Amino acid sequence: MSPTPNDYLERIKAEIRAEADAARIRDPLPRIDPAPRATVTCDDGIDRKRLDYAIGELTGADYRAFIDQAFRALLKRAPDDAGSEAQARLLAAGAPKAEILGNLRWSREGRHVGARVRGLLPRYVLAKLVRVPVLGYFAEWGLALAGLPMLLRHQRAADTANAARFNAATDAQREHGRRIDELHDALSGLRDDFSALRDELRDQLHRALLRLDALETRAARIEQRCDASANGQIELRHHVHAINHWVVSLQDSLAGLEDAAAADRAGADAFAAAMTDDATEARARAARHAEWSAALVARLAAPRVVLDLGSGDGIWLSALIARNAAASGIEANPVLAESARQRGLPVVVDDPQAALARCADASLDGLTLGVDVLDAKACVAMLHEARRALQPGGCLLLRVEAVPYRLDDGAALDAARWSARLAAAGLAVSGVLDAGSACAVLARRAAP
């Protein structure tokens, strides 16, 4: 059979043993005593060093105390629950203490500990002997009979001990009763104190709850006011926004108005500028005004009082005055009127129709007006007024010409139409001075 791996190791070990034996003889190690260990002081009440007891030392206690002492002495440990219970059941079944001690001493664990209990072995043997069927029965009877005197003595001693214990127990019970009464009285006092304290606490709690309710009510009111204030703030904010919006609108409106006024001013300025800047038209106009004014003045008797309605910037009026007519003008546009006055012309700002109505009957030698003065509605009435204000034989000159600052359509410049109207107003048309794009219609009030 071939050597196994373990055979190999065993052979090696044998060789090593031999080498060790040789080394031990060759170089022995000096002996060193082991270090002393601390004395065992068990804090668990178990004297592990003591292994010798007398049986009387271990049988003095009773029941659990006896079992506990037996475990600690013979097994060197505290009893476990199961072990203690097992031995207690034996005691309750009538087993003698020697049997309990023997069970522990000669258990596997007890043999390992090896404690010696003097006097235990014969008692333990007897305890086990009585458990043998038949033989044990007779042995137990024999032991009982042999021990009867001792049993009687033990009985009397037990009676005395029991009586002493009973007296002691009675005294102790009496003392306990007294103590219980004292404690009961103290407890009653504590109970009363507790009740009073409880009532006081209850009152304080009730008062505290009332105060808490009051605080809650006040808090609710404050909360309502806060809500109302918040709502008011919101409404105020809305009003402020509305006012802001209105102010903005107002500002926009004022700005619009300012813009319109500025536009009007600009328009008036533009009109004035148009009037003064149109040089070609101005020369033409001046030429025909000179012609017309000459024609008119020639037909007027002294003092030649002439009223010009709608003088504008006074160009026609200045032509009349240049012909030595006692002319004055009426103009509704204050800008134009001022422009004429600044050139020294006698122009009054007034409504031409109202000014004509204020003229006395037959107070004028001559009356001149442009077609732009004649209001479409009041044209006939104005012409009748014109006849009224003229002296008999007085002369009216109607200028039929486009005015740059008025919107004239083609119908307004129709001389024939005006001639017809003048005739309708009782004025006799005495001539039409044609100047191309404009003309003047002369008319007289018939002399009586």
Place this chain on the structure above:
Amino acid sequence: MKIAMLVPGLAPHDAVSNDVLHMTAALRGDGHEVALFALNARGVDETVHAPRDLEAWLCSPSDIVIYHFCTGWGFALDVLRRTQARRIVRYHNITPPEFFTGWSDGYVAACAEGRAQLDAFAALECELYLGDSPFNIEDFTSRGVAPGRCAVLAPFHEVEQLQTIAPDARRIPSATPLLLMVGRLSPNKGYIDLVDALAASVANAPPDAHLLMIGKLDANLAAYGDAVQSRIAARGLESRVTWLQDANGAELRAAYERADALVLLSRHEGFCVPLIEAMALGTPVVALASSAMPWTIGDAGLVWESVEPHLIAATIARLRSDGRLRESLRARGRERYARAFAPAVLGRELHTIMQRFVQ
């Protein structure tokens, strides 16, 4: 199926915590809803609930509580008594209190209390008692738990992460042979025997032997730490011992790579994760045949029934001189790790174990 994982505390790089977290991940990978419950948790990137919320979280008798039993905790015992859910006791072993006698009364009391609860847990007749090793499970089978309710599953670990870390050897001694010990300074871990073995190594040729100890010392075991230092001084080995209490993963990796052997003379281990770290990283293993260590090592190391210093020293010397033996142990170690303790293997075994609850 909801699974509540109950443990007293969680901390980074702690063997029990690693088992809890990786087992949780494996169970979630199988589609189970798993929640962690612990009194305290630090350095854990996971939601951890308060233990008092555990019973409210479970809502069906088909749900499971897995309690990681590593110390005495009355609350856990009460929960397992009350709950209607199925119960698994994941047992990591509790060091017998005798090891701490004379060193720390607190450790004695705590270990005694923990081991005292073994009877109580055994009496609960939980659906499954899951030990890190057959040695651990014996604590329950010896208390009457039926073998049908017991199973063995090696603990989940972080060896894979250790294999990927770049080594940092700046603080690792370069002497040879280099004896390595990994584990907290505790009386059951045989540090004093280790110092004696180093003394024997130094007495034998070659004389440059060095011991590297990587492990923390709990302040409550200061007396034991003093005893170890006293033995080092008594043997005149102050210059031949390096003790790193704060080694990180990179330094641990470098230590395994540089060491001639991992020498573990512990007298009580529930599984011993450093053994599989050494096997995975190719470090030959020399150990005492105590508790769970023979099972963990298998045939992948040199396991002795005695911690006699010359025996250990001769073993180290043989490893230094016998290249075939070194390679054999390295290969055996890697093969055993891959076959028995690789995460995928543990995951499959856990899945198989949980089938009894799914079905």
